[in-house]
Amino acid sequence: MVAEPRAAATNPLRDPRDRRLPRVPDPCALVVFGVTGDLARKKLIPAIYDLGNRGLLPPGFALLGFARRDWDHGDFEELAMEAAKAHCRTPWRPEAWQRISEAVRFVPGSFDDDEAFDTLAQTLIDLEASHGIGGNTAFYLSIPPAMFPVVLKQMERTGMADNHVSGGWRRVVVEKPFGHDLASSRELNHLVDSVFTAKDVFRIDHYLGKETIQNLLALRFANTLFEPIWNAHYVDSVQITMAEDVGIAGRAGFYDSAGAARDVLQNHLLQLLALTAMEEPVAFDADALRIEKSKVLDAISLPTDLDRYAIRGRYEQGWLAGERVHGYLDESGIPKTSTTESYAAVRLGVETRRWAGVPFYLRTGKRLPRRVTEIAVSFAKAPHLPFAVTDTTELGNNQLVIRVQPDEGVTLRFGSKVPGSAMEVRDVSMDFSYGAAFTEGSPEAYERLILDVLLGDATLFPRNEEVEASWRVVDPLEAFWAGKQPHAYRAGEWGPRAADDMLAADGRSWRRP
Amino acid sequence: MTTLWDTTGTAVVRALSEARLEAGGVARGLVLTLVVVADEEQVAEAERAASVASSAHPCRVLIVVRRQVNAAQPRLDAEVLIGGRLGPGESVILRMSGRLGLHAESVVLPLLASDSPVVTWWVGDPPDLIAHDPLGVLADRRVTDIANAADPLAALEQRARDFAPGDTDLAWSRTTPWRAVLAGAFDGVPGTATDASVTARPGSTSGTLLACWLGGRLGIHVPVVEAEGRGIQAIELNLDGGEGAGGTTIALARDGDRSGTLSRTGEPDRTMPLPWFDLGDLLAEELRRLDDDPVYAAALGLSADLGDLADRPRTRTHVWRDPAERSAS
Numbered sequence: 001m002v003a004e005p006r007a008a009a010t011n012p013l014r015d016p017r018d019r020r021l022p023r024v025p026d027p028c029a030l031v032v033f034g035v036t037g038d039l040a041r042k043k044l045i046p047a048i049y050d051l052g053n054r055g056l057l058p059p060g061f062a063l064l065g066f067a068r069r070d071w072d073h074g075d076f077e078e079l080a081m082e083a084a085k086a087h088c089r090t091p092w093r094p095e096a097w098q099r100i101s102e103a104v105r106f107v108p109g110s111f112d113d114d115e116a117f118d119t120l121a122q123t124l125i126d127l128e129a130s131h132g133i134g135g136n137t138a139f140y141l142s143i144p145p146a147m148f149p150v151v152l153k154q155m156e157r158t159g160m161a162d163n164h165v166s167g168g169w170r171r172v173v174v175e176k177p178f179g180h181d182l183a184s185s186r187e188l189n190h191l192v193d194s195v196f197t198a199k200d201v202f203r204i205d206h207y208l209g210k211e212t213i214q215n216l217l218a219l220r221f222a223n224t225l226f227e228p229i230w231n232a233h234y235v236d237s238v239q240i241t242m243a244e245d246v247g248i249a250g251r252a253g254f255y256d257s258a259g260a261a262r263d264v265l266q267n268h269l270l271q272l273l274a275l276t277a278m279e280e281p282v283a284f285d286a287d288a289l290r291i292e293k294s295k296v297l298d299a300i301s302l303p304t305d306l307d308r309y310a311i312r313g314r315y316e317q318g319w320l321a322g323e324r325v326h327g328y329l330d331e332s333g334i335p336k337t338s339t340t341e342s343y344a345a346v347r348l349g350v351e352t353r354r355w356a357g358v359p360f361y362l363r364t365g366k367r368l369p370r371r372v373t374e375i376a377v378s379f380a381k382a383p384h385l386p387f388a389v390t391d392t393t394e395l396g397n398n399q400l401v402i403r404v405q406p407d408e409g410v411t412l413r414f415g416s417k418v419p420g421s422a423m424e425v426r427d428v429s430m431d432f433s434y435g436a437a438f439t440e441g442s443p444e445a446y447e448r449l450i451l452d453v454l455l456g457d458a459t460l461f462p463r464n465e466e467v468e469a470s471w472r473v474v475d476p477l478e479a480f481w482a483g484k485q486p487h488a489y490r491a492g493e494w495g496p497r498a499a500d501d502m503l504a505a506d507g508r509s510w511r512r513p
Numbered sequence: 514m515t516t517l518w519d520t521t522g523t524a525v526v527r528a529l530s531e532a533r534l535e536a537g538g539v540a541r542g543l544v545l546t547l548v549v550v551a552d553e554e555q556v557a558e559a560e561r562a563a564s565v566a567s568s569a570h571p572c573r574v575l576i577v578v579r580r581q582v583n584a585a586q587p588r589l590d591a592e593v594l595i596g597g598r599l600g601p602g603e604s605v606i607l608r609m610s611g612r613l614g615l616h617a618e619s620v621v622l623p624l625l626a627s628d629s630p631v632v633t634w635w636v637g638d639p640p641d642l643i644a645h646d647p648l649g650v651l652a653d654r655r656v657t658d659i660a661n662a663a664d665p666l667a668a669l670e671q672r673a674r675d676f677a678p679g680d681t682d683l684a685w686s687r688t689t690p691w692r693a694v695l696a697g698a699f700d701g702v703p704g705t706a707t708d709a710s711v712t713a714r715p716g717s718t719s720g721t722l723l724a725c726w727l728g729g730r731l732g733i734h735v736p737v738v739e740a741e742g743r744g745i746q747a748i749e750l751n752l753d754g755g756e757g758a759g760g761t762t763i764a765l766a767r768d769g770d771r772s773g774t775l776s777r778t779g780e781p782d783r784t785m786p787l788p789w790f791d792l793g794d795l796l797a798e799e800l801r802r803l804d805d806d807p808v809y810a811a812a813l814g815l816s817a818d819l820g821d822l823a824d825r826p827r828t829r830t831h832v833w834r835d836p837a838e839r840s841a842s
Contacts, residue, residue: 012706012730013696018808020689020798024697055690055786059698059775095771099784132780 025454027060028136028168029127031120033111033151034143035065035076038250039175041083044140047446049084053096056451060132062103066120068110076106089444103131111143111150114157121158124166135168138453144254145177145188152195161195171200173453176267177258178203178464181478182471189464202453203467207268207373208460209445209452212408213275216375219402219410221280226400229379231354236380236397237506239361240272241513243368245320247491248342252333260344261312261481264364266474268373270297271462272404273360276375277350286458290466297469301349306480308505311487311498312341315367318491325367325491341486342366345499346477347506359506363499367491372513373404387423394426399511409433515593522620525591529605529624536595543602543626545803548648549576551636556606558792559636560599565793567600570800573626574604577648579614582836587611589620615835618647630654630803634796638662642675644832656799658683660718669718673817678805678827684718685809686795691723691745691765691773694785698763698775704754706731712747715739723748726812744789 014021030048032040051057065076081101085092105123109116127133139155141148155161161170174192179185192201207213220226229235242264248255255263274293281288303309317327328334328342343365350360379398392415399413410432418424452460487496494510503509515528547567551559556578563574592606607620625631633652639659643649659682662668672682709727713720720737723745728735740746747766754760761778765785768774773787790798810823 011696011699011702012732013692013699013727015730015808018692019802020686020806020808021693021696024693024700026700053786055693058700059694059777059783059785060780093771095769095784096786099772099786102784130781132777132783 022054022056023451023455024056025058025451025456026136026168027058027132027134028138028454029062029064029124029131029133030138030140030450030454031064031066031124032140032142033066034141035106036067036069036079037142040065040140040142041079042087043444043446044142044450045080045083046087046089047444047450049088049097049100050090050444050447051451052100053088053090053093057100058454060134061100062105062127062131062133063100064105064107064120064123064127066107066109066116069106069108071106071108073104073106077101077104080104089447103127111147111154114154117154117158117160121160124160135166136170137166137168138171138173140173142175145179148174148188149191152191156195163197163200169200169456170196171202171453171456172196173202173204173450175204177262178267178467179471180258180262182468182475185464185467185471189467193464198464199458201464202449202458202461203463204449205267205271205462206445206449207404208271208275208462209447209449210404210408211443212402212404213272214460215408215410216275216402217284227280230377232356232358234379235355235358236378237359237361237508238273238276238378239363239376239511240269240276240374241376241511242268242272242364242373243371243494243513244364244366245368245371247315247325247367248328248331248334252331256334256338256340259312259340260342260364260366261346261474261477265344265346265362266470267462267467269362269364270300270470270473271466272375273300273348273350273362274466276377277352277355277360279354284459286461286463289459290463293462294465294469296350296352297466297473299351299355300469300473301351302473302476303347303349306477309347309502310477310480311343311345311496311502312481313343313345313365313489313496313499314340314486315342315365315491316488318367318493320367320369320492327491328366339483339485341481343368343486343489343495343499344477345495345502347502348473361503361508361510363495363510365489365495368494369492370513371406374513375402375404376400376511376513377402378508378511387425391423392425394424396427401511407433514597517591517593520589520591522589522623525589525593525605525607525620526623528591528593529603532593532595533603543573543629544570545630545632545800546573546575546624546626547800548621548631548633548652549574549636550633550646550648551576551578553578553580553608555636562636562792562796563604564598564600565791566796566800567602567604569797571600571602572632572800573602573624574599575621575624576604576606577617577621578606578608579610579617580608581610582612582614584611587613589613616647618651621648622651625651632656632800632803634658634799638668639672641671642832643677643680644675644829645834647831650829650831653679654799654803654805655680656683656796657681660684660687665716665718666721669721669813670817673813673819673822676810676813676822677825677829678807678810678823681799681806681809682718682813683792683795683799685722685806685812686798687719687744687790688723688726689798690787690790691748692726694765694773694775694787695727695748695750695763697785698765698777702752702761702763702777704752704761706733707751707753707760708733709735709748709750710738711735711745712738712740712749713745714742717744720745721816722809722812725815726808729811729815 107120159165274296278292345363348360377400395415401411412430415425416428489496590608630653632654634656639657659668711724724735750763752761807823814822
């Protein structure tokens with residue numbers, strides 16, 4: 001038998017049925033701007049180590065750091081090793097790091113320094129010859145958005161961002177915030193898309209890299225059990241919560257200029273809403289998912305009575321987890337005159353046939369009793385109960401809760417008879433825990449997302465239409481809140497009283513996560 | 514832990530369900546039952562491997578030890594463990610003596626986790642025909658390990674003759690790191706493979722399977738070069754048409770326990786991960802996929818010159834064989 005002639009792109013050793021072989025990206029380099037920052041040290045570098053340790057990096061791989069430090073490769077390699085060692089998820093193996101460190105480079109310089117960028121461009125060309133990275137490079141912008149224009153202009157000037165000049169692919173990874181309102185996000189999108197092509201821009205929302213979020217899609221679209229009741233006929237309301245117990249330590253400057261709605265609601269919460277409410281995508285790929293998510297985001301409606309249904313709060317001093325904590329205004333770096341919120345709760349509608357009339361309650365906050373993210377779908381009560389009223393006093397709504405973090409899993413709550421001679425129905429919870437059914441370590445969100453960037457798979461990344469549609473939801477809220485004082489809540493409470501009143505007005509209450 | 518001496522299958526089922534109730538929440542979310550067929554001296558090794566595998570895939574582990582088939586009185590001893598030394602799930606060690614060993618399924622069937630896949634793993638030599646062992650017939654996936662057989666290559670051929678989809682051998686799992694690196698090295702390489710070779714220890718079943726896989730994928734014959742040492746040691750591949758007219762050579766050689774050196778014409782040598790998996794890791798890899806592996810079927814078929822085996826019927830029917838009769842004849 002003679003092998004058939006084939007294009008260089010097809011690899012005869014790969015077979016979609018061969019699922020033992022891991023997905024490994026093309027030979028490539030990853031350039032991290034702002035490599036001395038927290039994110040790079042705690043998440044990116046450890047994620048790269050973990051990928052390497054799991055054998056998911058290609059034979060030709062190089063890691064480049066760019067920052068304003070007077071360092072050489074050795075200093076950087078040392079820092080990277082410390083970071084990887086301290087934060088890696090998989091066991092530490094010196095020889096695994098050794099493989100990565102062979103191709104670690106550092107380019108010192110500031111972002112307005114032409115010479116430094118010329119060096120960077122030259123280093124990439126050199127690596128192509130010495131490490132076989134084949135002209136493929138991903139740039140990770142782990143820097144404040146204010147620096148984007150100058151960095152992107154440098155890339156344009158040196159031709160680093162150009163697919164044709166480099167003869168491979170060039171991709172860019174951008175972290176939130178994607179602007180601070182619709183106008184600024186358009187400007188940012190325009191800027192990034194003018195330097196890179198739109199399909200080469202990857203906006204990271206690390207929530208979408210979490211296993212449970214991908215499981216939400218499996219739960220909805222791989223089962224027959226849930227989809228028939230996933231609509232306004234059966235769903236009473238949806239609550240999406242992202243609570244944090246920490247304050248704003250270390251991010252005061254940025255946080256005070258943004259607030260909870262811009263920091264979390266605009267991106268994470270609306271993405272979770274979109275995945276919960278969207279129609280079935282025609283395929284599990286980037287374009288099909290983007291189309292469905294955009295449709296939902298475009299269909300979001302704001303309540304007319306914003307006074308009641310758009311609440312923001314700010315924590316006062318209080319006790320949390322046995323420790324006394326400061327109020328928001330007493331945090332260092334926060335001006336006493338600040339009116340920024342640390343808590344936001346809002347009722348949204350989705351104006352489609354599937355969801356008409358179902359309220360989506362979104363809330364996020366800092367200094368809440370515990371760190372938890374979850375999506376709770378509450379089902380309507382049974383239209384008729386054949387039991388005596390006293391038998392079912394303890395029966396609530398059936399609920400399906402997707403626990404995003406921590407304790408990833410799914411809880412189903414339904415009524416069940418209490419053992420005994422009387423007919424008494426009470427809620428019980430059935431738990432599916434990721435930890436118990438598949439203890440095979442779930443990869444860190446960043447690990448998964450970096451791998452996807454290198455593979456060019458944009459399924460789990462929001463596109464710019466989605467970002468803009470989200471700002472169209474948040475902008476009117478911000479305009480309504482402007483100049484008003486947020487409601488107060490004590491640190492360690494589940495948000496301000498007004499947020500409880502908002503649900504009470506609808507005859508509901510917040511779920512205690 | 515509950516230990517039951519000279520007991521019955523029904524008592525074991527009851528002991529397991531009592532232990533589950535006592536343990537409360539720990540025993541949730543079973544995804545499969547792993548039946549381990551082992552000899553007494555393999556039990557410790559099998560327990561170690563099963564605990565590694567079951568911590569990655571929570572499962573009910575049933576270790577079946579058959580001893581003294583010719584003992585006069587059949588007897589069953591059992592040990593029920595939940596969340597103990599055998600990982601987070603549930604496990605039962607069943608020691609069967611006498612003729613009971615030939616009817617092990619009568620004890621195992623009621624202990625299988627309901628409506629979930631069953632994987633049977635023979636720690637030592639598998640039966641010549643899997644159909645001879647009812648514990649293989651009732652399984653959805655069957656895992657053998659012929660690397661330690663007296664004549665591994667003959668055992669490999671027997672596996673091919675007896676193959677049904679759902680069978681895999683750990684010799685195949687041992688090739689995965691090599692195949693992963695090689696497939697990565699092939700990405701974006703121009704040209705057509707002209708010749709290749711695999712260097713492995715004499716009688717290495719993994720080496721043979723790797724060579725057959727490579728040959729099958731590339732449409733060439735790949736010989737196995739024998740060299741003393743451990744397992745697979747190196748692969749070399751030549752392609753024409755790349756690197757000007759000179760062609761490209763891709764070579765991968767093990768250096769040390771966890772890594773190998775990958776060389777490609779025109780590029781610097783790279784160190785790649787090439788771990789030695791221990792038994793637990795190999796078993797965990799097998800449990801990750803519970804459907805059949807057509808790529809293995811193709812490589813195994815090629816090794817025995819039997820063509821592609823993936824189209825064979827999936828299920829087997831038990832064939833009665835009495836070891837006492839066989840030794841008498």
